[in-house]
Amino acid sequence: MPVAASAIYFLNLRGDVLINRLYRDDVGGNMVDAFRMHIMQTKELGTCPVRQIGGCSFFYMRISNVYIVIVVSSNANVACAFKFVVEAVSLFKSYFGGSFDEDAIRNNFVLIYELLDEIMDFGYPQNLSPEILKLYITQEGVRSPFSSKPSDKPVPNATLQVTGAVGWRRDKKNEVFLDIVESVNLLMSSKGSVLRCDVTGKILMKCFLSGMPDLKLGLNDKIGLEKESQIKSRPIKSGKTIELDDVTFHQCVNLTRFNSEKTVSFVPPDGEFELMKYRITEGVNLPFRVLPTIKELGRTRMEVNVKVKSVFGPKMFALGVVIKVPVPKQTAKTSFQVTSGRAKYNAAIDCLVWKIRKFPGQTEPTMSAEVELISTMGEKKSWTRPPIQMEFQVPMFTASGLRVRFLKVWEKSGYNTVEWVRYITKAGSYEIRC
Amino acid sequence: MTVGKDVSSLFTDVVNCMQTENLELKKLVYLYLINYAKSQPDLAILAVNTFVKDSQDPNPLIRALAVRTMGCIRVDKITEYLCDPLQRCLKDDDPYVRKTAAICVAKLYDINAELVEDRGFLESLKDLISDNNPMVVANAVAALAEIQENSSRPIFEITSHTLSKLLTALNECTEWGQVFILDALSKYKAADAREAENIVERVTPRLQHANCAVVLSAVKMILQQMELITSTDVVRNLCKKMAPPLVTLLSAEPEIQYVALRNINLIVQRRPTILAHEIKVFFCKYNDPIYVKMEKLEIMIKLASDRNIDQVLLEFKEYATEVDVDFVRKAVRAIGRCAIKLERAAERCISVLLELIKIKVNYVVQEAIIVIKDIFRRYPNTYESIIATLCESLDTLDEPEAKASMIWIIGEYAERIDNADELLESFLEGFPEEPPQVQLQLLTATVKLFLKKPTEGPQQMIQVVLNNATVETDNPDLRDRAYIYWRLLSTDPEAAKDVVLAEKPVITDDSNQLDPSLLDELLANIATLSSVYHKPPDAFVTRVKTTVQRTEDDDYPDGSESAESSAHVGDVITSPQASSSSVPAAARQADPAPAPAPVPDLLGDLMGLDNNAIVPVDQPSEPAGPPLPVLLPASTGQGLQISAQLIRRDGQIFYSLLFENNSPVALDGFMIQFNKNSFGLAAAGPLQVPQMQPGTSAGTLLPMVLFQNLSTGPPNALLQVAVKNSQQPVWYFNDKISLLAFFTEDGKMERANFLETWRSLPDSNEVSKDFPGAVVSNVETILDRMAASNLFFIAKRKHANQDVFYFSAKIPRGIPFLIELTLVVGVPGVKCAIKTPSPEMAPLFFEALETILKS
Structure with missing residues (x-):
C-alpha cells in the first residue's frame, strides 16, 4: 500500500508536540506519548529510524531542533514516507525563507496547517512543489524576508497546474542559470591507497524563460556522446569524456526519451530546481592530497606533520579549506608551525583544526604540531585514531571533469536566451585514515 | 492543535464562522x-449545509476543500450527506476537484463500505482510471488499491488493458502518483515471459527518477517480473541496470539509506549478482549513523567473496578499532562469519582475529573467542595451533557466551592442551554462580576431558561437577544432562565415548538468511515496512476487521447460552466419569462456609475435604456469578466451547474457565497460554482439566500472575489466549481484560490522604467521561456494588441538585485511582472524573465502571 502516513507530528527536543496532523483514524491521538516514552526518553533514540511500538510503527527524522515523527499502523511505504518528510521540509523552508526549526514552526502554525492539508490527503502524498503551491497558498511565512507580496486572488488556473505535470510560466527575461555542484567523497587508507572514492554531483537550474520551451542539455558523458555520434554517423570528437555511473532526473525530464536516445530533454518548471544528480567513481580528479605523519613519542608526546598538496590548475584556488586532525582526549598543550593559514587546537571536538582561507593550486603548505598529553593512570588501551577530515570548496573545478557542452532552448517565438554556467566542487566526506 | 486543551465547547461558535469568504x-x-x-x-x-454549499462553489479550491474535509469527519450522520456532493465532484470539470474526490471515496469506504458499493462509487472510481489528467488517474489507482486491500471481493483487478493504460500514464504523473501506480501494478502477474519483458522495458526508465520511492517501487516491479523472464541475457542486463540506482540511494539522507539498505539486504539474497562488484560502496564512513553502519556491515558479509575478501578484511579490522562497542562486536563477528562462508579465506580471517586479540581490548577478545569457536566447528582439526594464544586471555573473560565458548574449546581439544585439567578446574570453583549457559558447557567439557584423559585429576573433577549439576541445581536442563552423562559413564564408558565425542556435523553460515518463501513475500513488499522489518505484513499489522466478530455474538445470545451451560452441569453430575470431581462440587455449593476461594486456602481444604483436596481447582465456578461469556463458540472450536472471564477472589486474580465438549471424541491434555498483554497476565500454574467425555463440561479456576509477559505500547484490554488439547488443533481466542479484577483490597484511602493526593497530581492527569445512559436509583446499592469491586467510598457532598461522591481504588504496582462521580439520583446521566498517575489507564477504568453502573 503506498500510504505514507496515518499521522505526522512535529516535536521539539524535549518531546513537546509543536504541531500535528492526523490523516487517518487508525492511530490514536496519544500515540506520540508512546514515542516519547519508548524512544525519545531512552537510549534507543538514534539507534534505528523505524521502530514498532505496540501496533504502530514510527518513522522519525531529526531536522535541526525538531523531530518529525510519522505514525502508521499499516504496511506503509517507508521510502515514500521519508521522502515525503524530506520534501515537506524543503517546502517549509521555501515558505519560511530558508530556515526550519522550532521557532519557525511556532511562528507559522496557520501556514503549516494549511500546507499539511494540501500536501497529503488521507496519507497519500499530493503535490509538494513549492512553485505550484505558492500560486494558491499565498500566506507569507513569518520569518521570510524574501517572499514577494501575495497576489490578491488565486491565479485562475492554479488547480490545473497542481495536477498537471509541468507548471506554466510568466517570465520574460529569458535567462537560464546552471550550477554544477559536485561533492567528492574519499576514504584513503593510512598507507595512502584509495579505498573508496566517488563524486556525487547535481545540476541546479534556475529558469527565467517565457512560454513553454523545450530544453535539451548536452554533457561530455561517454554514453551520450557515443549515441550522438551514432545518430549523426560522425566519429566522437577528441577531448575528455566521462563515464556516469548513475543519473537521476527531476520530475520534468522525459525518462523514456533518455532511455532510448540518451538525451536529457525537458520542459523546465519555473524557478529553481534540481535538474539531475549523478554519481561517478572512475577517473575522479582528487583536488587535494593529504600526507600525514603522526608519531607518538612515548606516553606524553606526539608529533603531527601534515602536508596538503593541491593538485588542480595553478590559476585556480580553493576556498574555506579546513583540515581536522584528531588528537587524543587527554591533550594538554599544543604548538604549531604552519606555512599558510592558521591552526589551533579545538578541545570540543578533540582535533587540531587548520584553516586556510584561500588555497592556490599546485602548492603544498605544511603544518607541524607538537602535542603534549597528560599522562593517564594505568590505562594501556591504545588510542583508536579517527580519520583526518577535510572541508573545502573549489570554484570552477569539477572533480569528475564533467562539462556542459550545450543547452538548447526551443520555443515557438524563437527568442534568444542567455545561459550562465558555474562549476564548484565541495568536500563530501573526505577522510584520510592515519 | 491546541496543545492538548479541549476546545470542543466552542463548537457552535466556530461553526458559525464557516460561511466566511476568507479562504x-x-x-x-x-x-x-x-x-x-x-x-x-x-x-x-450544523456544518453539513455549508459543506454542501461549498461543494458547489465556483472556486474549484473550495469545492475540493469541502469534499476533502467532509471525508475526514467520521460521523455517521454526516456520511449520508457526503454522497451527493461526492457524486458531483467525481464528475467535476476541474481535475483538482476530481483528484480530491477520488481519495475521498477511499475515505468513505473506510467509514462505510456498504454505502460506497450501494451508491456506485466504485464504478465512478474505475472510470477515473481513464481520466485524461494523470494525477486524477494516480489518486484513483491509490484509492482502488486500498479498497481492494480491505475487501475480500475482487474490486480492482488489473487486466493487461489497464496495465498498458497505467504504464502510459506513468510518464506524465507526479512522482508520488508514479509510486501509487507502480505499487498497484506490482501485484500484476504477467502471462508469459514476453509480456514480462515488455512491462520491464517500460518500467526501467523509472530507475533514473530522483525520488527514492519511485526507484524502489520500480525495482520491486522489475524483480517481480524477472521471475518470469527466461532469457539469461535479459536478466543479466536488468541486473546491470538496477545496480547503479540502488547504489545512488546510499547518497540520500541517512534514514532513506537505512530503508534502502534493508531492502538491498533482501535483494542480494535473491540476486547476489546485482551488487557483486559494488562492495566498496558499502564501506562505512566514519560519520555514518550507527544503524547505517550495522546494515552496511551485514551486506558486506553477504557480498564478501574470494575475490574481495582481502579488502573486506582490512575494513573489518579498521571497524574493530572504532569507538561504538556494538559496532565493534559486529565487525569482529563479521570476520568470523566470512571465515565460515569462505573456506579459502579462513586462514586470513583467523590471522586478523589473532591480531585483534593482541590489542587486548576486553570485548574484542571475547567476541573473537566466540567466533573462533564457530570456526573450529566449521573446520575441525585445522587451526588448533592458535589455542595457546587464546588461553592467554582466559582470565579476562567475563561474558557468559565468551566463557562458554572458551570452555567448549578446552573440552573439545583437551587432549592437545597440556594443562586442560588445570584450566577447567579454575572455572569449576565458581560453578554454582555461573549462568546456565556456562554451567552446561562446563559439564560437557569436564566429561570430554575425563573421557580423553581418564586420570585421577579429571576423575575427581567429574565427581564434583556431576554432584553440583544434579543435587545442587534447580535448572532442569542442567540436571537432565548431568544425569544422562552420569548413567552413560556408569553403565558403559565406551558408549559414552561414542556419544560424547561423536563427530559433529559441519556448520554453515546461514544466520541472517531468510527462508525462500518468506523472502518472496518480502520482495513483493519492497519499500514498505515489511521489507524494513523483514517480517511479513500480517506479523505486525494488527488491524482486524470487526464485522466477523459481531456476527458470532449474534449467533450465541447470552440467554440461550446460560441455559445450555446449566444443562451441561447436570450432565456432569450424572456422568460417571466426572463424578469424583462433581460430587464434592455440589456439596460445596450447598455449604456457604468455605466460599472463599479454593486455591489460597488449599491447606484448610485439605483438612475438611480429605482426598478431594486437589480437585477444588477444577470446580465449576458458574454458580458464583452470572454465566461466563462465550469466547470460543462450539461452531469454531470443532465442538469445544470455551467460556471464560477474569475474576478476583480473596485478593488474587483467577481466570475462570468453563469447557464444554460437544465434539464426538473425549478430550484431554488441556494446556493454556496467554499472549503478551498490557498487564503481563500469565498463568501461575498449569491448567487442570480432567479428561472430558463427549457431552460433558468442566470448569476451572486458573490462578493468574501479573507482570510476567508485558507487551509494550499503551495499555489496552486485549487478552489473547491459546488453548490446546491432545485431540484438536490449537484454539486462539480474544478476551477483554476488565480492570474489575485488578482493584486491590488495600485501595482504601484516608480522607486527608485522598485530598493531598488529589492536589499533588497535575490537572493533566485528570480524565473525565459521561455515561449518559446510566441511572442510579438507589445510592446504597451502588455504594455496595462499588465496595464489592474494591472501589472504596471516601466522601459525599452536594453540589446544586447533584450528588458528588468520591471513591478511591488501587491497582497492582500501587497505582491509585481517585474517582469523582457526579449524579442526580433517579435521573439518567452520570459524570465521572478520575485522577491517577497513569491516565492512560482511564479508558479501561471507565469500561470497568460502566459494568458496575449497568449491572
Whole structure:
C-alpha cells in the first residue's frame, strides 16, 4: 500500500508536540506519548529510524531542533514516507525563507496547517512543489524576508497546474542559470591507497524563460556522446569524456526519451530546481592530497606533520579549506608551525583544526604540531585514531571533469536566451585514515 | 492543535464562522471540524449545509476543500450527506476537484463500505482510471488499491488493458502518483515471459527518477517480473541496470539509506549478482549513523567473496578499532562469519582475529573467542595451533557466551592442551554462580576431558561437577544432562565415548538468511515496512476487521447460552466419569462456609475435604456469578466451547474457565497460554482439566500472575489466549481484560490522604467521561456494588441538585485511582472524573465502571 502516513507530528527536543496532523483514524491521538516514552526518553533514540511500538510503527527524522515523527499502523511505504518528510521540509523552508526549526514552526502554525492539508490527503502524498503551491497558498511565512507580496486572488488556473505535470510560466527575461555542484567523497587508507572514492554531483537550474520551451542539455558523458555520434554517423570528437555511473532526473525530464536516445530533454518548471544528480567513481580528479605523519613519542608526546598538496590548475584556488586532525582526549598543550593559514587546537571536538582561507593550486603548505598529553593512570588501551577530515570548496573545478557542452532552448517565438554556467566542487566526506 | 486543551465547547461558535469568504479562515474552521466533530456528533450536523454549499462553489479550491474535509469527519450522520456532493465532484470539470474526490471515496469506504458499493462509487472510481489528467488517474489507482486491500471481493483487478493504460500514464504523473501506480501494478502477474519483458522495458526508465520511492517501487516491479523472464541475457542486463540506482540511494539522507539498505539486504539474497562488484560502496564512513553502519556491515558479509575478501578484511579490522562497542562486536563477528562462508579465506580471517586479540581490548577478545569457536566447528582439526594464544586471555573473560565458548574449546581439544585439567578446574570453583549457559558447557567439557584423559585429576573433577549439576541445581536442563552423562559413564564408558565425542556435523553460515518463501513475500513488499522489518505484513499489522466478530455474538445470545451451560452441569453430575470431581462440587455449593476461594486456602481444604483436596481447582465456578461469556463458540472450536472471564477472589486474580465438549471424541491434555498483554497476565500454574467425555463440561479456576509477559505500547484490554488439547488443533481466542479484577483490597484511602493526593497530581492527569445512559436509583446499592469491586467510598457532598461522591481504588504496582462521580439520583446521566498517575489507564477504568453502573 503506498500510504505514507496515518499521522505526522512535529516535536521539539524535549518531546513537546509543536504541531500535528492526523490523516487517518487508525492511530490514536496519544500515540506520540508512546514515542516519547519508548524512544525519545531512552537510549534507543538514534539507534534505528523505524521502530514498532505496540501496533504502530514510527518513522522519525531529526531536522535541526525538531523531530518529525510519522505514525502508521499499516504496511506503509517507508521510502515514500521519508521522502515525503524530506520534501515537506524543503517546502517549509521555501515558505519560511530558508530556515526550519522550532521557532519557525511556532511562528507559522496557520501556514503549516494549511500546507499539511494540501500536501497529503488521507496519507497519500499530493503535490509538494513549492512553485505550484505558492500560486494558491499565498500566506507569507513569518520569518521570510524574501517572499514577494501575495497576489490578491488565486491565479485562475492554479488547480490545473497542481495536477498537471509541468507548471506554466510568466517570465520574460529569458535567462537560464546552471550550477554544477559536485561533492567528492574519499576514504584513503593510512598507507595512502584509495579505498573508496566517488563524486556525487547535481545540476541546479534556475529558469527565467517565457512560454513553454523545450530544453535539451548536452554533457561530455561517454554514453551520450557515443549515441550522438551514432545518430549523426560522425566519429566522437577528441577531448575528455566521462563515464556516469548513475543519473537521476527531476520530475520534468522525459525518462523514456533518455532511455532510448540518451538525451536529457525537458520542459523546465519555473524557478529553481534540481535538474539531475549523478554519481561517478572512475577517473575522479582528487583536488587535494593529504600526507600525514603522526608519531607518538612515548606516553606524553606526539608529533603531527601534515602536508596538503593541491593538485588542480595553478590559476585556480580553493576556498574555506579546513583540515581536522584528531588528537587524543587527554591533550594538554599544543604548538604549531604552519606555512599558510592558521591552526589551533579545538578541545570540543578533540582535533587540531587548520584553516586556510584561500588555497592556490599546485602548492603544498605544511603544518607541524607538537602535542603534549597528560599522562593517564594505568590505562594501556591504545588510542583508536579517527580519520583526518577535510572541508573545502573549489570554484570552477569539477572533480569528475564533467562539462556542459550545450543547452538548447526551443520555443515557438524563437527568442534568444542567455545561459550562465558555474562549476564548484565541495568536500563530501573526505577522510584520510592515519 | 491546541496543545492538548479541549476546545470542543466552542463548537457552535466556530461553526458559525464557516460561511466566511476568507479562504484561510475557512480552512482553519474545517480543520477544527475534523478534530472535534467526533466529540460533538450532534452538533456536527450544523456544518453539513455549508459543506454542501461549498461543494458547489465556483472556486474549484473550495469545492475540493469541502469534499476533502467532509471525508475526514467520521460521523455517521454526516456520511449520508457526503454522497451527493461526492457524486458531483467525481464528475467535476476541474481535475483538482476530481483528484480530491477520488481519495475521498477511499475515505468513505473506510467509514462505510456498504454505502460506497450501494451508491456506485466504485464504478465512478474505475472510470477515473481513464481520466485524461494523470494525477486524477494516480489518486484513483491509490484509492482502488486500498479498497481492494480491505475487501475480500475482487474490486480492482488489473487486466493487461489497464496495465498498458497505467504504464502510459506513468510518464506524465507526479512522482508520488508514479509510486501509487507502480505499487498497484506490482501485484500484476504477467502471462508469459514476453509480456514480462515488455512491462520491464517500460518500467526501467523509472530507475533514473530522483525520488527514492519511485526507484524502489520500480525495482520491486522489475524483480517481480524477472521471475518470469527466461532469457539469461535479459536478466543479466536488468541486473546491470538496477545496480547503479540502488547504489545512488546510499547518497540520500541517512534514514532513506537505512530503508534502502534493508531492502538491498533482501535483494542480494535473491540476486547476489546485482551488487557483486559494488562492495566498496558499502564501506562505512566514519560519520555514518550507527544503524547505517550495522546494515552496511551485514551486506558486506553477504557480498564478501574470494575475490574481495582481502579488502573486506582490512575494513573489518579498521571497524574493530572504532569507538561504538556494538559496532565493534559486529565487525569482529563479521570476520568470523566470512571465515565460515569462505573456506579459502579462513586462514586470513583467523590471522586478523589473532591480531585483534593482541590489542587486548576486553570485548574484542571475547567476541573473537566466540567466533573462533564457530570456526573450529566449521573446520575441525585445522587451526588448533592458535589455542595457546587464546588461553592467554582466559582470565579476562567475563561474558557468559565468551566463557562458554572458551570452555567448549578446552573440552573439545583437551587432549592437545597440556594443562586442560588445570584450566577447567579454575572455572569449576565458581560453578554454582555461573549462568546456565556456562554451567552446561562446563559439564560437557569436564566429561570430554575425563573421557580423553581418564586420570585421577579429571576423575575427581567429574565427581564434583556431576554432584553440583544434579543435587545442587534447580535448572532442569542442567540436571537432565548431568544425569544422562552420569548413567552413560556408569553403565558403559565406551558408549559414552561414542556419544560424547561423536563427530559433529559441519556448520554453515546461514544466520541472517531468510527462508525462500518468506523472502518472496518480502520482495513483493519492497519499500514498505515489511521489507524494513523483514517480517511479513500480517506479523505486525494488527488491524482486524470487526464485522466477523459481531456476527458470532449474534449467533450465541447470552440467554440461550446460560441455559445450555446449566444443562451441561447436570450432565456432569450424572456422568460417571466426572463424578469424583462433581460430587464434592455440589456439596460445596450447598455449604456457604468455605466460599472463599479454593486455591489460597488449599491447606484448610485439605483438612475438611480429605482426598478431594486437589480437585477444588477444577470446580465449576458458574454458580458464583452470572454465566461466563462465550469466547470460543462450539461452531469454531470443532465442538469445544470455551467460556471464560477474569475474576478476583480473596485478593488474587483467577481466570475462570468453563469447557464444554460437544465434539464426538473425549478430550484431554488441556494446556493454556496467554499472549503478551498490557498487564503481563500469565498463568501461575498449569491448567487442570480432567479428561472430558463427549457431552460433558468442566470448569476451572486458573490462578493468574501479573507482570510476567508485558507487551509494550499503551495499555489496552486485549487478552489473547491459546488453548490446546491432545485431540484438536490449537484454539486462539480474544478476551477483554476488565480492570474489575485488578482493584486491590488495600485501595482504601484516608480522607486527608485522598485530598493531598488529589492536589499533588497535575490537572493533566485528570480524565473525565459521561455515561449518559446510566441511572442510579438507589445510592446504597451502588455504594455496595462499588465496595464489592474494591472501589472504596471516601466522601459525599452536594453540589446544586447533584450528588458528588468520591471513591478511591488501587491497582497492582500501587497505582491509585481517585474517582469523582457526579449524579442526580433517579435521573439518567452520570459524570465521572478520575485522577491517577497513569491516565492512560482511564479508558479501561471507565469500561470497568460502566459494568458496575449497568449491572
